Amino acid sequence: MANDTNAPSTMQPWSFYPKNADVKMLNGPRFDQDANRTFKIDANKFAQVKDDPDALGDVVSRFINRHYTHQLKRILAMQRYYIGANDIKFWNSGKAINRADNRIANEMPKYITNMRVGYTFGNPIRFQYNDDSSQTDTDRDTVNEVVDDFDKRTNEAYHEKVMKKNLSVTGRAYELNYVNKDTNDPYVMALDPSEAFVVYDTDPEQHSLFAVHYYYVEDDETPLWYVDVYTADHIIHYQPTGYPNSQLAFDPQQKDSFEEHYFGAVPVTEYVNNDERLGDWEGEMDNFDAYDKAISEMANSEEDFSNATLVISGEFDFGTDENGKPKVHPDVDSLSRYMWLKPAQVQNGTGGNTVVPPKAEYLTKELPIDAWNAYVKTLSDNMHKFTNSPNVADENFASNASGVAMSYKLWGSDQERATQQELYARGLMRRLRLLGNYWYTLGKIKSADLIENITPIFTPNLPKNDSEIVGNVQKLSQTGDFSQQTLWEMAQPVTGIDPDEEQSRMDAQADSEPKVTMPGDYPDSFGKTSETDSTAPEQDSNGDETNPEPTGVQSVEQDKQAVILQAIANQRKQQGGGN
Incomplete structure (x- = not known):
């Protein structure tokens, strides 16, 4: 039996969807005061039950009941607005049956969310390893290798977009770190915010104590709710139940019902859109x-x-029948193109008749x-x-505006992006720390602390001016104060080539070019001289030349020096030395 006697009689997640003609729009608060509350429990109280699945199940059941009863309605409402199922679709308009009752929902929520997702994560995040003097190149290369492999295997760039969409819509997003079955490879997946929550301790820093993933599965037999609980050490799979807020039952005989995960902390991370956990357009x-x-x-x-409504003044003229009697007209056919009317005679107060001219017109109102x-x-x-969302359809939002002008138009959006980016970076670092703990356990990295050297780099996906970018790169290059790596990073939005890949291509190009020999090994075409060379200049007692070199020989020597200088410059460039 359900613990909450006030719970809806139907316990499917979509039971919170309104029904037709069920919503009175713009009429009071949408959600109750607990609709977006963060769940907390005393850490000492949790410590007493965390290793006892039955006792922990009692605590989890109470939190699931609170989430299902108070928070699910808000989350589902935000999600249905994103897909265009606004309250207008369920409006109790009170219109008569014969009146038009259109329900047109705008898609501004999807526009705002998709704009934010593209703006923030249209360009993939770069995970930059910041060299520490106490670490070796091997440490850096090892960490970069495992992170790059993880990102490629999990399609990390797309995962970030899914997470940002959930953040924009519901104000919160959840991701689960897990190990793929029968492998040692860690993965990450986004959890539906309507199916997951994290419970924290009462400390101001809010440390995760456990996370819950409860979800509804409707198959051909018995629809059931499944509940998985994640602590800092274990994953606990409870028995499926018919109600989301039922008492949880744990079966120790079930295979993998209680298993370790080796991530060193609760493997579910909650990301927040802002301190209030509100969506971008809520x-x-x-x-x-x-x-x-x-x-x-x-x-x-x-x-x-x-x-x-068609208003007719006058009488229909259908003629007479074979007996000379007037024909009785049928109901008016609104599709007929013709209508025959004749004046009507109305008896007036003096005993005479007043002729009413025939007329047919529609009864309308001014719009x-x-x-x-x-x-x-x-x-x-x-x-x-x-919502700080630019209206790209606005005639003042010109496509040929300068970069500075576009920056001002996006200034409001950029302020929110900067704040949200900081909050998102916290979640990313927690993900990386979980992975660092797991990789250290497997022996893939020397220390889990090496992960702290990684910094996520965000690149807003803004309209770009390729000519302006190239011009800035050239100007900075001419100063000689910037490394080739920095210049390649600046040029990446134009070339689309990662700086490391650019370095690899430069190295390959250098290997394929003919090598320039050093002085003394040049062929005769460069005008080699020696002690026996008859063209060597003679000197007097003061060291001055008595027979200067012919003009042609001087030109060859100048060519040789130019080649040497160019070879040195090329070598420095290939080694990343810049200008």
Whole structure:
């Protein structure tokens, strides 16, 4: 039986989806005060139950009940707005059956989220190893090798985009570090925020005590909820249950029900979008609803206008039948192109008749189109302004604007990106530390602390001016104050070539070029001289030449010096010495 007697009778995750004509839009708070609360428990209390799956199951059940009852509704609401299932789709509009009742949902949430994802992670994160004098080149190469291998194997660049989408939509994102079955290879995957949460201790720094992944599986037989709990040492798989907030049962006889994971800490990491754990557009949901209502009512008015009531003044003239009696007209066919009317005679107060001219017209109302358009534009502008999302359809958002002008237009977005980037970097470093613990356990790296030398480098995906970038690289190169590595990194947005790959290509190119011999080994074509050379200059007692070299010989010597200088310059360039 479910622990919560007030829980919905149907326990599927989508039971929190509203039903048709079930929502009164813009009517009070959307979520309760516990909808976004962080879960905490006293660390000493947790220590008493963490190694006892049955006792721990009691604690976990209470947190699952709180998450399902108070937090799931908010998360699902944010997720359905992202896919266009806004409240307008479930609006209790109170319209009559014969009235137009269109439900048009805007896709501004998806626009804002996709813009943020592309802006932040359109360019992959670079994980840069910062050399420490106490570490060797072997340490650096080993760490870089295992990190690069992990990123390629797990498609890390795409994983970051999924995580950022979850952050933008729900304000939080969860990732699980795990080891693929029958291998020693660690992987990472994003968990649906509606199915996962982390419980922290009461310390201000909020250390993870355990994480929960509970998810609904509906197969052809019995739909069940599965619950996995992750502590700093173990993964505990509880028995599937019919209700998400049922008492959890642990079966020690089940294979792999209690297993170690060797990551050295809770292997589920929670990322937050901001300190309040709010989505990028959560505060503008009222504006979204107002916009949806305005657009839908405009469509309703247009449709009602097309189906306006036909008002007829006069009488239909269908002639007489074979007996001379007037034909009785049928119901009016609105699809007919012709209508025959004749004047009607109405008896007046003086005993005579008043002739009413025939007329057929639609009963309509005036539509304030200009005011409506102004209202909709105001809502749209507010949605862009208050979410710091550039409106690329705006005529002032010119595609040929300079880089400085574009930076000012994206200034608001960039302030939020900088803050969110710092928060995301915390999550990345926790992921890397978990991996460092695991790699150290396997003996793949000398120390788990080597991971601390890695710094994530974010490159915003902004509109770029290739000519401007190349010009800046050339100017910095001419100063001689920057390494070739730095210049290659600056040029990467234009060339698309990683600096390490560029160095490899330069080395290969140098190996394929003919080598220049050193002085003394030059062929005769360079004008070699020796003691027996008849063209060697003679000197007088003061050391002055008595028979200067012919002009042709001087030119050859100058060519030789130029070749030597060029060879030295090329060698320095190949070794990364810069200019």
